[in-house]
Amino acid sequence: MATTLGTASAAPGEFDTGRLEVGETRDGTTVGLPVAVLNGAGEGKTLYVQAVSDGDELNGLGVINRFVPQVDPAELTGEILVVGIVNYHAFQVAEHRNPIDDTKMNRAYPGDANGTSSERIAAATFNAAKRADLIVDLHQGSTSRMIDEVRVRCGPRHGVHRDCLELAKAFGVGYVLDQKGPDGQLARVGPDEGIPTIDPELGGAVGWDEGSIELGVEGLFRVLRFYGFLDGDVGLSKQTRASGFDQYGSPSGGLVRFRKDLGDRVAVGDTLFEVTDPFGTLKGRVTADADGIFWRTRRLPQVATGEYVCSVGTDVDEF
The missing domain is CATH 3.40.630.10 (Zn peptidases)
Structure with a gap:
C-alpha cells in the first residue's frame, strides 16, 4: 500500500x-x-x-x-x-x-x-x-x-x-x-x-x-x-542527564573570556568566565552557583551589562 x-x-x-x-x-x-x-x-x-x-x-x-x-x-x-x-x-x-x-x-x-x-x-x-x-x-x-x-x-x-x-x-x-x-x-x-x-x-x-x-x-x-526499521543491533549506552539549567549574565560591559570549555564538569565556585575592557583589564568574574556541566555559551565575545553569557546544566546524573 x-x-x-x-x-x-x-x-x-x-x-x-x-x-x-x-x-x-x-x-x-x-x-x-x-x-x-x-x-x-x-x-x-x-x-x-x-x-x-x-x-x-x-x-x-x-x-x-x-x-x-x-x-x-x-x-x-x-x-x-x-x-x-x-x-x-x-x-x-x-x-x-x-x-x-x-x-x-x-x-x-x-x-x-x-x-x-x-x-x-x-x-x-x-x-x-x-x-x-x-x-x-x-x-x-x-x-x-x-x-x-x-x-x-x-x-x-x-x-x-x-x-x-x-x-x-x-x-x-x-x-x-x-x-x-x-x-x-x-x-x-x-x-x-x-x-x-x-x-x-x-x-x-x-x-x-x-x-x-x-x-x-x-x-x-x-x-x-x-526499533527494527533496519537490521542491526544497537546497545543503549549510559547518557549524562541534566534536569535543570542555570543561566549567567554579564556583570558589566566588555569582552568575555571563558574559563570552562563545553562539556566540562563545573563545581560550585569555579570561575566560568571573566569580563575585560578592550585593553585586557579585568572588570568582572562570574563563578558557578551549583555543580553541573558547562552546557552552552554565547558565540560573540562582546557583552553589555546583564546580557546572556552562558548556561550550566544542573542536577546531573547518568541513566
Whole structure:
C-alpha cells in the first residue's frame, strides 16, 4: 500500500518527495513544505522526522540532507515521514521566527488549521507527526555554542516519559536535558498523543556544523536499528542527564573570556568566565552557583551589562 505525505507518494520499497501545502504567500503563491516518504518493503513502525521549525537552525536540515539518500527503502521495515523545512517563511530570510506573524514556530503546536500562519503550519505538520510511532524534531542551539544533546520535554511525571528517555538513549549523542518544556513545543504535545518524542539540539552554528550533523545522522540510524526499521543491533549506552539549567549574565560591559570549555564538569565556585575592557583589564568574574556541566555559551565575545553569557546544566546524573 502506498504511503503519502502531501504530494509525495511511495509504494512499498520506494521513495518519493513532494510538497505539503500550508497556505499562500502575499502574492498568492502556494506555500508547500518540502517532504519525503520512505516506504519500507516490509510492514512495521512509522518514524516522523522534521527540521527547521526555527528558521535559522540548519543543522537538522543538514542531517536530513545526508540521512535520506543513505536509506534504502528496499531494506527498510516500516516507513519514514520527513518534513525537511517546517518554518518556510523564516527559512527564506534566515530568521529564527516566522516573519509573517512574528512567532516562534516551536511554541505553536498543536496548531490550528484556521489560525495564523505558524498555527496552520504547526497543524499540518502535527497531523503528519500523529501518524507516527516515534517523533524526532531536529533542532540546534540557534547561533549559540552548545554541546550536542537530546531534549526530553514532556516532564518526568508524564506517562510516556520513560519511552521518551529510551528514544533519547537510542539516539545516543551522550547528553540529555530532561526538563519539562514550554507549552507549544512538538516535544510536549507529541507525548500527549502517546507518541515518544525527542528534540535533539545538535550543537550551535552559523550555517552548518558538520560534526553535529554527522552525530545527527548517526543518531537517526541508531533509532532505525534499535526499533527494527533496519537490521542491526544497537546497545543503549549510559547518557549524562541534566534536569535543570542555570543561566549567567554579564556583570558589566566588555569582552568575555571563558574559563570552562563545553562539556566540562563545573563545581560550585569555579570561575566560568571573566569580563575585560578592550585593553585586557579585568572588570568582572562570574563563578558557578551549583555543580553541573558547562552546557552552552554565547558565540560573540562582546557583552553589555546583564546580557546572556552562558548556561550550566544542573542536577546531573547518568541513566
